[in-house]
Amino acid sequence: MNCCFCSSGQANAKADAVLKGARLILTTSQNVTSMVPIPGIGPITTILIALIDKLTEMRSNQQGFEAVSREISQLVNTVDRAGERVMSEVTGMPTSDPRRLALVDGLQGSSKLQDRVNRLYTTLAEQKTRADKLYQGTCWLRWFYSTRDAAILTEIRQGIANAREYFKLECQVAIEASIEDVLETLGRIEVTVNAIKVDVTKENAINAVDRDERILEALPHADASYRAAVNAMKNSFIQGTRAELFDAMDEWIEGRNRASAGKAICILTGGAGTGKSTIASEFARRCDDAGDYGASFFFVRGVADLDSTRLVFPTIAYQLAHSQAAVRPHIVTAAREHLKRGKNQQMKYEAPNLLHRPVHDLDPRHPRMFLVVDAVDECSEEARTLVPEMLDLLLASVREARFPLRIFLTTRPNSLVEDKLRNSQWSQLVHKISLHDLSPESVERDIAIFVRDKISKLPAGEALLRDQPEVAHRLAHRAGGLFIYAKTAMDFLHDYPDFVEDRLDDLLSDGSSQFSAALQPLDDLYLTVLEIAFPSKDLSQSPRLRRPVEATLGSLAVLRNPLSPRVLESLIGVARKDICSVLNRLRSVVLYDNEKPDEQFRPMHATFPQFLVDPNRCMSPSYRVDTKRQHARLAKGCFQALLTLEQNVCQLPDPAVNKAAIPDLTRRLERHVPEHVRYACVHWTMHLGEACELATRHVGNECYCKDMLEALTLFVRTKLRNWIETMGYMGRLDMVVKGLDIARDYLTFSPQFEDLDTLLADSRQLVADHYWEIEECPHEVHQASSMPGGFLPTLNLGRSSRRLTKNEKRIELKLDY
Incomplete structure (x- = not known):
């Protein structure tokens, strides 16, 4: 009998190749087994290699050998794929990624997976023990053991098949479950970590904002914004x-x-x-x-x-x-x-x-x-x-x-x-x-809108505006461009909501005592401006400062027409630069262009001069104006200006020509009669009438009434007719008679001025009797016989020359200067 079992050529080449392939997979993977985080995977690889080597040594049963080879190869492939799956998950994360470490630790620490791999190893070890019983002697005796070996191989094949099935159903499932558990846990952890990161980021941002805010709060700052x-x-x-x-x-x-x-x-x-x-x-x-x-x-x-x-x-x-x-x-x-x-x-x-x-x-x-x-x-x-x-x-x-x-x-x-x-x-x-x-019209319109809005908020405001639609514009006109005046007036109305019409009458009437009392905010403003411009302490300590301030404030209070600093200098004897200096500091309440010192100045609102002269409103004597003294000062300045008047004041080639025939009369007046003299011509009578009475005894600052009286005397005795002529050329002859009466009234009951009274009376009568002749040709006033007072009292003056009583004066003289 041919001993086919001992011939290597008789071995199943296919089964041998299968086992070699399986062994190659195992030996190759053995180098990286330590990297695969499956507990016990290394011993599994080792026992499989040992089992393959044992089977390779014997081939006593060709059919059984081929079947075992196929089962082992399938098991090896199954285990290898499981390892690759795990390594794919692991290597898919960066080496330093905490999730990778967590996955490896999660798999290696899985007791459930460890138990299953241990049971698999036990099954494979049993198969290795069976394989060890296979005959390994001389070839000629193998046939003797072939039946026994076939039974063993059958048991091994079945054991391997069971192991492969167990691995798929238990180990592989456990591996997947472990991976999923770890990944799910990692997911939750990642969500938590991300949430923590967001919270930390927010906290850091909040901390950064708080830190920045603390730095900003450390800056010393005031609550000074428009919203404060x-x-x-x-x-x-x-x-x-x-x-x-x-x-x-x-x-x-x-x-x-x-x-x-x-x-x-x-x-x-x-x-x-x-x-x-x-x-x-x-x-x-x-x-x-x-x-x-x-x-x-x-x-x-x-x-x-x-x-x-x-x-x-x-x-x-x-x-x-x-x-x-x-x-x-x-x-x-x-x-x-x-x-x-x-x-x-x-x-x-x-x-x-x-x-x-x-x-x-x-x-x-x-x-x-x-x-x-x-x-x-x-x-x-x-x-x-x-x-x-x-x-x-x-x-x-x-x-x-x-x-x-x-x-x-x-x-x-x-x-x-x-x-x-x-x-x-x-x-x-x-x-x-x-x-x-800005145009005065637009400012007045704005104030009217303001007034209308405030009135409309009163209980009876809407009805009032319907009944008196013009009231807002009337009040706006009185405000003179000052919003603070309008606001003060509206506060006054809101203080008396049940008596709006009565309070409105107070607002629109002159000299209302109730509204004067309500002007306190405006008075406070005026006093603040003055204190800032000229501290009262400085005024009390410096006569050099006090004199121009007193003169300028007094002029603002009593002047009848706006003047320029140059003109005022000629009337009150204060240097123009000093007047300009005072006005420059008062531009909050005075309309004055410091770049154009020859332009006229005037109070911004009528309430300012009213404030200066009212002791109930201007509580500081440093700024309060004594009107009688200031009128005396200006009257004196007017008389001194009038003393410069000469006959034929317009320097006409023929002074006897009628006024209507002088085409350049206005230009001649402007050229030959300076502005301060023109002011004096028109307003000396008013200033004289408001000045200190002759018997006044003054306390405190020196008054100008004595100097004024001396200048008046000289004027009446030497320049009266020149003044009348000038008034004729100025078209203001209508003021002469009334003005002369004011002068006579001022000198009433003063026997030492009887000659002045006579001169004034004679002049009054002459103008009254020859008004139209003098109006047509002002130079006609000089045609009377010369005498120191300017007129020879040859006319029958009758009652016109007698002094009027003060009551009669109040009735007759209602001059609007």
């Missing part, structure tokens, strides 16, 4: 008003005309009580609504921190950081460094650190931004040095910014502010708007 409670009264803008003004401001913002094009700074000027702060508040609000509001600082005199430059730049920086998100980080960084050197620093350090650098660092593409500074004139702490410095530093921010930064300032007419802006490096960047340049 202290500025509530300024936030009373009535929509529909100030249209002309806001059109002008829009032109500046947009640069629509040559006057404002390219000018980053706008200064709004206006007198006290004209509504500048309300305008500034409304402008800031509009900027805020439009998103281009940066910051605002409203100076308030007498309020701590708001009447000083001390907190201006830290406050502006603080507000900018809260209103403009883009500039906030720059300001926070700047503030952090700035505060290292101290909280309260000088402006020359605050402005560059807290304003200039942050706006410079801002993106040039940033939209325009506005800074609003109101009532610069109300900055009173060391104003003469600190205000110009503040303006220089504030305006420098415009040049530091690479984006369009705009600054809006308001102030009363104030030489300190105006000189800085006019004469400094900033003049080319400044656009000026004056409330006094």
Whole structure:
């Protein structure tokens, strides 16, 4: 019998190849088995290799051997695919990824998976034990054991098949479950971690915001914005008003005309009580609504921190950081460094650190931004040095910014502010708007809207406006452009809601005592202006200052017509430069152009001279005007001016020609009769009639009535007829008779002036009798016989020459000067 079992060629080549392939897979994977995080996978690989090697050594049963080879190969492939699946999940994550470590730990630490792999190993070890029983002796005896070996191989094949099935149903399922559990846990952890990260990010952001806010709060700052409670009264803008003004401001913002094009700074000027702060508040609000509001600082005199430059730049920086998100980080960084050197620093350090650098660092593409500074004139702490410095530093921010930064300032007419802006490096960047340049009609219309709005809120307001539709315009006209007057009047009405019509009559009548009492806010304003311009302490200590102030205030109170400083100088004997200096400080309440000193000046509102002369309103004697003394002073100045009059005052070639035949009469009067003399011609009688009476005994400051009387005497005795002639040429002959009566009345019951009374009476009679002749040819007044008083009393004067009693004078003389 041929010994086919001992011949290697008789071995099943296919089965052998299968086992070799399986062994190759196992030995190859054995190098990375330690990396596969399946507990016990290494021993599984080792026992399979050992089993394959044992089977390869014997081939006593070809059929059984092939079947076992197939089962082992399938098991190896199953195990290998499971390992690849796990490694795919593991290697799919970065080496340093905590999730990878967690997956490996999760698989290796799975007790359920460990138990299943251990049971698999036990099954494979049993098969290895069976394989060890296979015959391994000489070839010729293998046939003897072939039947037994076939049974063993059958058992091994069945054991391997069971192991493969077990691995698929138990181990592989456990592996997948473990992976899913770990990945699900990792997912939850990742969600939690991400949520924590978000929370941490938010917390960090909150902490950063809190940290930044603490830095900003460390800046010393004032509650000075347009929204501050202290500025509530300024936030009373009535929509529909100030249209002309806001059109002008829009032109500046947009640069629509040559006057404002390219000018980053706008200064709004206006007198006290004209509504500048309300305008500034409304402008800031509009900027805020439009998103281009940066910051605002409203100076308030007498309020701590708001009447000083001390907190201006830290406050502006603080507000900018809260209103403009883009500039906030720059300001926070700047503030952090700035505060290292101290909280309260000088402006020359605050402005560059807290304003200039942050706006410079801002993106040039940033939209325009506005800074609003109101009532610069109300900055009173060391104003003469600190205000110009503040303006220089504030305006420098415009040049530091690479984006369009705009600054809006308001102030009363104030030489300190105006000189800085006019004469400094900033003049080319400044656009000026004056409330006094607005048309009076538009201002009166705005005040009428304001008045109508306030009246309509009264219980009977709507009915009142229906019954008296003109009342708003009447009150607006009386306001004379002062919003504060209109506001005071409306407060007066609201204080008496049940007596509106009665209070309205008080408002529209002259000299109402009740409304005079209600003018307290306006009086406080006037007194504040005067105290700022001329501190009472300075006036009491400096006669050199007191004299021009007293003279100018007195003139403002009693002058009948507006005059220029040059003309007033000629009447009161105070140097024009001193008058101009006083007026320049009073431009909050006086209309006066300091760039045109030859233009006339006048009170901004009639309530100012009324305030100056009323002891119940002007409580400070430093500013109160004694009208009788001031009239005496002006009367004296008038008489001195009249002493310059000469016969043929117009220097006519033929003075006997009728007035109507003189074509250039007006020009001749302007040339030969100076303005102060023309004023004296018309108004000396009024000033004399209001001056101190002859028997007055004065206390305190010296009066001018004695000097006035001497000048009056000289005038009556030497220049009376020249005055009458001049009045004729001026077309004011109608005032002569009444004026002469005032002079006679002033001298009543003074025997030492009897000759003056006679001269005055004679002149009165002559003018009364020959009025039309003198009116046609004023020079006719000189045709009477010469005498010291100007007239020979040859006429029958009758009753016209007698002195009138004071009661008769009150009836006859109702002059409107």
